[in-house]
Amino acid sequence: MATQPGEVQAALSRRYGAGFVTDIESHSLPPGLGEDTIRALSAIKEEPEWMTEWRLAAYRRWLKMTPPNWAHLKLGAIDFQAISYYSAPKNKPKSLAEVDPKLLETYDKLGVPLHERAKLAGVAVDAVFDSVSVANTARDQLAKVGVIFCSMSEAIREHGDLVRQYLGTVVPQGDNFFAALNSAVFSDGSFVFIPKGVRCPMELSTYFRINAGHTGQFERTLIIAEEASTVSYLEGCTAPMRDENQLHAAVVELVALEKANIKYSTVQNWYPGDENGKGGIYNFVTKRGECRGDDSRITWTQVETGSAITWKYPSCVLRGDRSVGEFHSVALTNNYQQADTGTKMIHIGRDTKSKIVSKGISAGRSQNSYRGLVKVEKGALNARNHTRCDSILIGKKCGSHTFPYMEVKNPTAIVEHEATTSKISDDQLFYCRSRGIGEEDAVSMIVDGFCKQVFRELPMEFAVEAKKLLEVSLEGAIG
Amino acid sequence: MLKIENLHARVAGKEILKGLSLEAKSGEVHAIMGPNGAGKSTLGNVLAGRPGYEVTQGTVTFDGNNLLEMEPEVRAAAGLFLAFQYPVEIPGVNNTYFLRAALNAQRKARGAEELDSMQFLKLVRERVKEMGMTPDLLNRAVNEGFSGGEKKRNEVFQMAVLEPRLAILDETDSGLDIDALKQVAEGVNRLRSPERSFLVITHYQRLLDYIVPDFVHVLADGCIVESGDATLAKELEAHGYAWVRDRTPAEAQA
Ligand SMILES: Nc1ncnc2c1ncn2[C@@H]1O[C@H](COP(=O)(O)OP(=O)(O)OP(=O)(O)O)[C@@H](O)[C@H]1O
Ligand SMILES: [Mg+2]
Numbered sequence: 001m002a003t004q005p006g007e008v009q010a011a012l013s014r015r016y017g018a019g020f021v022t023d024i025e026s027h028s029l030p031p032g033l034g035e036d037t038i039r040a041l042s043a044i045k046e047e048p049e050w051m052t053e054w055r056l057a058a059y060r061r062w063l064k065m066t067p068p069n070w071a072h073l074k075l076g077a078i079d080f081q082a083i084s085y086y087s088a089p090k091n092k093p094k095s096l097a098e099v100d101p102k103l104l105e106t107y108d109k110l111g112v113p114l115h116e117r118a119k120l121a122g123v124a125v126d127a128v129f130d131s132v133s134v135a136n137t138a139r140d141q142l143a144k145v146g147v148i149f150c151s152m153s154e155a156i157r158e159h160g161d162l163v164r165q166y167l168g169t170v171v172p173q174g175d176n177f178f179a180a181l182n183s184a185v186f187s188d189g190s191f192v193f194i195p196k197g198v199r200c201p202m203e204l205s206t207y208f209r210i211n212a213g214h215t216g217q218f219e220r221t222l223i224i225a226e227e228a229s230t231v232s233y234l235e236g237c238t239a240p241m242r243d244e245n246q247l248h249a250a251v252v253e254l255v256a257l258e259k260a261n262i263k264y265s266t267v268q269n270w271y272p273g274d275e276n277g278k279g280g281i282y283n284f285v286t287k288r289g290e291c292r293g294d295d296s297r298i299t300w301t302q303v304e305t306g307s308a309i310t311w312k313y314p315s316c317v318l319r320g321d322r323s324v325g326e327f328h329s330v331a332l333t334n335n336y337q338q339a340d341t342g343t344k345m346i347h348i349g350r351d352t353k354s355k356i357v358s359k360g361i362s363a364g365r366s367q368n369s370y371r372g373l374v375k376v377e378k379g380a381l382n383a384r385n386h387t388r389c390d391s392i393l394i395g396k397k398c399g400s401h402t403f404p405y406m407e408v409k410n411p412t413a414i415v416e417h418e419a420t421t422s423k424i425s426d427d428q429l430f431y432c433r434s435r436g437i438g439e440e441d442a443v444s445m446i447v448d449g450f451c452k453q454v455f456r457e458l459p460m461e462f463a464v465e466a467k468k469l470l471e472v473s474l475e476g477a478i479g
Numbered sequence: 480m481l482k483i484e485n486l487h488a489r490v491a492g493k494e495i496l497k498g499l500s501l502e503a504k505s506g507e508v509h510a511i512m513g514p515n516g517a518g519k520s521t522l523g524n525v526l527a528g529r530p531g532y533e534v535t536q537g538t539v540t541f542d543g544n545n546l547l548e549m550e551p552e553v554r555a556a557a558g559l560f561l562a563f564q565y566p567v568e569i570p571g572v573n574n575t576y577f578l579r580a581a582l583n584a585q586r587k588a589r590g591a592e593e594l595d596s597m598q599f600l601k602l603v604r605e606r607v608k609e610m611g612m613t614p615d616l617l618n619r620a621v622n623e624g625f626s627g628g629e630k631k632r633n634e635v636f637q638m639a640v641l642e643p644r645l646a647i648l649d650e651t652d653s654g655l656d657i658d659a660l661k662q663v664a665e666g667v668n669r670l671r672s673p674e675r676s677f678l679v680i681t682h683y684q685r686l687l688d689y690i691v692p693d694f695v696h697v698l699a700d701g702c703i704v705e706s707g708d709a710t711l712a713k714e715l716e717a718h719g720y721a722w723v724r725d726r727t728p729a730e731a732q733a
Contacts, residue, residue, distance in 0.1 A: 224536075254664050331706070425567070426530065426531070428568075428569050430529050431567045432577075433550070434552075434553055434554075435577075435581035436552050436555035436581045436584040436585035436641070437552060437577075438552050438589065445511070445572055445577070446569060448571070448572070449570055449572035450571055451571070452570075452571035452620075454571075475681055
């Protein structure tokens, strides 16, 4: 026998490093969902009337919808009445100094030293703890160039017109079951506005954490890049260990106007459940960007290692002529994780281009699916797409699946798809070991190499984090 | 340094090595020749500890320690190096990064200081020059898209950086152009010292003009059937392996 199944397997089953619970009193709504809950939520957040109505409209739509079951996932029923739709640290601090030291400690454990990081890396950090933003730095610097970077709640109060103009225009309320739910009950999230001609002077970053028990998280993020502006946004998340599955249903909307450029990067590390598949986060996210203006560009880059179940298809609607959409993804699943991710590229404008690079890594008994749709509408003259899907299997009990869909309604389109599936080869592993590199390091080195193409797309400090994350997630994976 | 006694090994359920014995002392260069499929690469793989190569009988000691009990990475740290007949490609993993990880893993295992990037780069630059490597190869992924000869040269380059105490070169000369052959031979000769030993597996006498061996062995059907000095290689070149078989029918069938 070549490498014993037990060996890679042993290297994959390491305990989740970020599993701890911060003991901060939460101010929460009781579990349950109804129009009253939504009104109460909206009232707590001091929202204007139009927002309350918008939520209620979404709720009424949601009531008529059924959860999707087409994805390549095994999923238990979710009891939406058992979830609390609002929870926030009790005393909302006005500055970092007022932030509960325990919370800062939590961030420290996760390696997110707010102050240092913000200063050293020139990153503005808008940390979302549970449902409310509790810390926000570097805003003055951004304000100078007219960039707005704040929590969604604040944006609704302070920049109501902008929110009202763009909210739900990329992901409509009734888009899908989880987007409708999110529209009804979203708690908080980030709002970014880059005015015409401005190159955002720093990488924008938000850290999400799920903390209070039984708390669904429903972030809502809206990024608007006006004409000829540029922004790079980083999202990272990690959650503490939990026994029950926790629902997460975020909506992210990106709007790129003429010649605007939005880069959205995610490193996602939610608790995936233990070796037996118990616990872990259910992650149902709707992420969509619209290249609304000509010559605009949206790039999604994601590194996914977390969640029990992931259902996520960051998409680009290429409406503007010559607009470009890119999707670079690394998805790693281990133990009993299930991931069904991919992208949708909708070509509407002329001479639009899209590029998809997907790297799937499956270990343990996990199932890793790529599901991608490339759609070329009638008017999309000379649309181009190139898709490359590579999967690598570690061990014999995991699965990797590729579902590429194409709908081409314009004959001038060129749509290319390449796919490969390989095993971490015993030859590669032995080669590394024969040079003195231990088995675990060899596996993470080979996997890192496999993901290089995507890591290159990540901002520098994120690339380092992503690499670390893969190493941690792969420990015990040899088999 | 290396002592192999009555080694029997199976691959995929088939016995390939059938009672092979060989001793290499410090400072010696042993050439191993033999027909295709005789088990030469199998020997190299067994010595390096490749999973799937099952030793059913016999012993191998390296500096007096039981080599067969050690994990491959432990053997490497102990100073054993195998230059592969078919080096594998590792896409996306930078060649220099790989080599530094290897060297530092070995040093760490031996309790030596790890080299920082400056020290390592200095070492690598020297070796690159000595080996006549195209510096460009350092910045590419390990063996990815390397030509056959470039892969072989990269193996010897790795050897030059890792400075093993026992190096097994498995047909490192095959596929090399004349200049590369000389450079590879020089690389080996530069490392030759009273503390180091080499097993040089080759089909061609030509390499042995450059790396003059202390001993030449003929490996046929899983065991050593003939041993001699450098002149044996020349005779083999002239007469072929049938000549050995005819001379020592009893041993060859043992
Ligand atoms: N993984 C394997 N599965 C099955 N048979 C194998 C395997 N590896 C080696 N063998 C067989 O073992 C025998 C010896 O192979 P080996 O590679 O050691 O020969 P060699 O002496 O190095 O030959 P060459 O000069 O052609 O390199 C061959 O018959 C080969 O087919
Ligand atoms: Mg061979």
